[in-house]
Amino acid sequence: MEHTQEQTILIVDQDHDFLEWATKHLSADGVRILRCDNADNAVKVVAKTQVDLVIADLQLQPFDGLELLAKIRLTSPDTLFILTAGFPSTGQVIEATQQGAHDVMRKEALSFELRPVVENALQVAEDRREAHHPEAEPQATDARVKIIGVSRPLQDVFKIVGRVARSDAPVLVTGESGSGKELVATAVHEYSPRRQREFLAINCGAIPENLLESELFGHEKGAFTGAIAKRAGRFEQADGGTLFLDEIGEMPLSVQVKLLRVLQDGTFSRVGSNEVIKADTRIVAATNRNLAEEVSAGRFREDLYYRLNVVEVKLPPLRDRPEDIPLLAEFFLQKITRKNGMARIRLSSEAIGALQAHHWPGNVRELENTIARACALASSNVLLPGDIPLAVAPEQINGINKAIDTLLDRMPSDSAHKWLMETISSRALERNDGDMKRAAKLLGLSQVEFRDWNSRD
Secondary structure (H helix, E strand, C coil): CCCCCCEEEEEECCCHHHHHHHHHHHCCCCEEEEEECCHHHHHHHHHHCCCCEEEEECCCCCCCHHHHHHHHHHHCCCCEEEEEECCCCHHHHHHHHHCCCCEEEEHHHHHHHHHHHHHHHHHHHHHHHHHCCCCCCCCCCCCCCCCCCCCHHHHHHHHHHHHHCCCCCCEEEECCCCCCHHHHHHHHHHCCCCCCCCEEEEECCCCCHHHHHHHHHCECCCCCCCCCCCECCHHHHCCCCEEEEECHHHCCHHHHHHHHHHHHHCEECCECCCCCEECCCEEEEEECCCHHHHHHCCCCCHHHHHHHCCEEEECCCHHHCHHHHHHHHHHHHHHHHHHCCCCCCEECHHHHHHHHHCCCCCHHHHHHHHHHHHHHHCCCCEECHHHCCCCCCHHHHHHHHHHHHHHHHHCCHHHHHHHHHHHHHHHHHHHCCCCHHHHHHHCCCCHHHHHHHHHCC
16 A cells, blocks of 8 residues: 555454454555544544544444444544444445445455455545545435345445435436345435435336326326326326336337436426426336347437436346345245244255255345245244245256256166166265165155165166
C-alpha cells in the first residue's frame, strides 16, 4: 500500500486476537494503524485524529457498528468505513451501504479479501483528499426486507440496492426464474424515500396483450368491450411510489412504445382518451431473458432497453451461493411448520449436504417447494436425504442415459442378467468399503436378499 502521504486506519473490535492479526496483516509503509476495543473510544479517537479508514465490527459496545458509522460520519464525513461481521443480515448490509459504508465483509473471508478492499478504500480516501470533494450520504431507513443469505454474491446485491434506492433511476433486475427478483424490487422501494407510498407489481407475461395497456395506463368508459367504467391504471395508482414490471421481456412491442414515453417524460394517456396524465412513478423491471439478445432479434425496443437498464442488478442463481442454502432451508422449515401448526422439524447434516449438492434449476422457489413437500411427507422430526424429493435435472438425466448406454454396450448377451447383478453388487460393495450391510441398504435389499443375489448361478 503506497500512498503520497501517511494514511491512518482505525481498527475497532472487541476481540483482541483479531486486533493483533489485523494490525500485522495490514501493516505497510505509509500506513499508521490505531486500534481500540469499544465504540465510545473509537468516537474519541476520530475526534482527535484524522482517520482515513475505520474497520469496525458490527457487534460492539456500548453501541453497534452501524451507530458508530453514523456518529463518525457526523463529525468526519470523509472517513471511510468497512464493517465486519460473522453473518451480516440483509438489513445491516443495505443500511450500512446507505449510510456510506465502503464495504461490509464477512469475517471468515477477511484473511484473503481484507487487504485488497482496504487498499481500494485508501486509494479512494486519497483521491477524495486531493479533490476536496467529500460526499454526504443520507441516513438509513428502518425498512426491513426478507432476503435470506450471507454469500458474497448476495451481499454485493444488497450493496447495489443500498446505493440505487436513494435515487429515482430505473432499475433492471435480471436473473433466472425463481431467484427472488421481486424481493429485490421490494427492497429498492422499502429503502427509498418513496417507501411510504404504493409499491405495485404487475406480471407483463400473465396479461393478454389487449388488456396489458389498459392495466398499465387505465381506460375510459366505453374504450373497448367490457369497459363499463373509467379505470385508473397502475401508473396512476403508484404515483409517488414504485411500479414493478415483472417479466418485462414478455411485453408486446405495441405497449413498449407507450412505456418508453412514460420513461422519457412521465406522461401517458388512458386507453380511449387524449387527456395527458403525468405521474411520478419509479420503474423497477425484471426479466429472466437476455434483453440484449431480444433487442438483436427485434423483439424488444433498443431505446426502451437503454431507458430501463440505467442500473442493472444481477441476481445470482442459487447454485452459485450454496452457503445460503442451509439458511434458506431453515427459514422455509420454520415458515411452513408455523403456518400449518406442525411440530418442529429439522434437517440432518446429510440432508443439508444433499440440498447443497443439488443444481436447483428452479432456484429459491424450487427450494421452498421442495421443503414444503418434505414437511408434508415427513415421518419423523428429522429430515434425512431420502425424505427430500429432489427433482432430477435434465443434464443429470442425460448423464444417466449415457451411463445406461455404456452398460448395455458392454453387457455380454449370453449371461446379461448375471453379469448385471454381479457388476452392480460389486460396485455397491466397493462404495461401502466391503460392508455388506451398507451395500445392501444402498440397493434397497436386506442382507439376506443381497447375499442370495450374489450367490445365484
